[in-house]
Amino acid sequence: MVNSLQNMFLSTRQLNELQLRRLNNTLQKCRESILYREKHAGYPLKTENLEDISLFPVTTKEELRQYAPLGTLAVPPEQVVEYHESFGTTGEPISVWLTAADFAQWTQQIEYCAIGFNPGDTVLVRFPYAISDPAHIVQSAAKKRGACVVPVSSRTVVSPHTRVIKLLLKLRATVIGCLPLEAILLAETAKLMGYDPARDFPHLRGFCVAGEMLTDSRKKLIEKLWSARVYNMYGTTENGNIAADCSEGCLHAAEDHFLLEVLHPITFKPVPPGERGILAVTTLTLEACPLVRYVTGDMVTLNPSGSCSCGRTGQIVQHLGRYNDRLEINGTTIIPGDLQEAVLQTPDNLISSLWMIGVTGNGLVIRAESEQPGADTASARAFLSDKLKIPVKLELVPIGEMFDRNKLLEVSPVIKPKYVANWAAGNRNPRTLDRLLSGYHTF
Ligand SMILES: [Zn+2]
Known part of the structure; x- marks a missing residue:
């Protein structure tokens, strides 16, 4: 039974009661997996209060890799209906199994996004459909609320960037679900095709984005590019x-x-409320692969919802990027969220949406495409050095220099299998196979 959207507005007491009941269910059911049967041996099967979660050991990515694919499964294999994998930058993939109820819970978590899919919406799902989950659950949430889904997927041979722009216009699409970076690349493509993304897509009311850290400044940048709202979603394949x-x-x-x-x-001890640290997640509703104190590796802050006027009571998450992506320079630690914010707040609009960071001996060099490549950068450098507490060099290059825009316009050849040859022209062998193996694609 999937809980109602009203759960977003529970009082602290109601929420804590619900969490404790579900936590105890998770602590019991997780022991059906090999991972937690071994890991939780000697630990209690239930707790009297939520704080006691800190008495249980944390679960690491390495453990999930080690126990993949079946060691984290806490239900009989015949109960699972879907499988996904997450790839880290190193090592084996982590396996994630879902029961039908798990998939329904994941769908509901997407419904919590205020993009609010409605009948009449046309939703272009530009997340990859292969192996990872966001495309599938965004599609499910949109269809559940009566919207029409266009499953364009991430860039493939049949869905190059230009086709997405044409579909946006032709179908008068109202929502795009994609990575933040993809929203920027689609805007670039629209410009290359002669459109103004802020003006020529009036039916597009918003983006729901996921899969990448999104700071406030980057959200505003995308909103300005498209003149449409951007709603962020933060999740992990495991949770x-x-x-x-x-x-x-x-x-x-x-x-x-x-x-x-x-x-x-480092210590995995709880940090004081509101301070930065690594997010650990205990799942309260997952059946197939429940997780207890799973260390995501993401830097976050958690703050009470009191400052938000929407009425939701869930704590406010600030996602600051992966801890392993931090920079350590001469004793100064810079985390991705701070770096992205600093770059995008650079004064005088010197930096466009495309930039890269290089680490030099004792500082950083920021190379960015700019509308004003010849501009004086002294005050911008001073701003960035002050903000990041290390020396920063700024290298501005003309728009178009950092990547070949023409690649956005490229379309791969697509063919259908053919079994009839032009005999008179000397074709005696199956050209379909030749073409497939030399860069053509079929579908
Ligand atoms: Zn709110």
């Missing part, structure tokens, strides 16, 4: 969608589905 933007643009946690802790990145 589902942990938090979604409300109507006010705050990323509220789905605390009826997750018990969240912020831990010190």
Whole structure:
């Protein structure tokens, strides 16, 4: 039974009661997996209060890799209906199995996003459909609410960027679900095709984005590019969608589905409320692969919802990027969220949406495409050095220099299999196979 959207508005007492009941269910059911049968041996099967979660050991990515594909499964294999994998930058993929009820819970977590799919919406799902889950659950949430889904997927041979722009116009699409970077690349493509993304897509009312850290400045940048709202969603393949933007643009946690802790990145001890640390997640509604104190590796802060006027009671998550992506330069630590914010707040609009960071001996060099490549950068450099507490060089290059825009316009050849040859022209062998193996694609 999937809980109602009203759970977003539970009082603290109601939420804590629900969480405790679900936590105890998870602590019991997780022992059906090999991982937790071994890991939780000697630990209690239930707790009297939520704080006691800190008495249980954390679960790491390495453990999930080690026990993949079946060691994390807590239900009989015949009960699962879907499988996904997450790839880290290193090592084996992590296996994620879902029961039908799990998929329904994941769908509901997407419904928490204030994009609010409706009948009459046409939703272009530009997340990859292969192996990873966001495309499938965004599609499910949109269809459940009566919207029409166009499953364009991430860039493939049949869905190059130009086709997405044509579909947007032809279908008068109202919503795009994609990575933040993809929203920027689609805007670039629209410009190359002669359109103004802020003016020529009036039916497009918003983006729901996921899969990448999105700071406030980057969200504003995409909103300005398209003249449309951007709603952020934060999740992981292992857990589902942990938090979604409300109507006010705050990323509220789905605390009826997750018990969240912020831990010190080295000691894994809880940090004081509101401070930065690594997010650990205990799933409260997953059946197939429940997780207890799963260390995501993402830097976050968690703050009470009181500052948001939307009425939701879930804590507000600020996602600051992966801890392993931090930079350590001469004793100064810079985390991705701070770096992205600093770059995008650079004064005088010197930096466009495309930039890269290089680490030099004792500082950083920021190379960016700019509308004003010859501009004086002294005050911008001073701003960035002050903000990041290290020396920063700024290298501005003309728009178009950092990547070949023509690649956005490229379309791959697509063919249908053919079994009839032009005998008179000397074709005696199956050209379909030749072509498939030399860069052509079929579908
Ligand atoms: Zn809110």
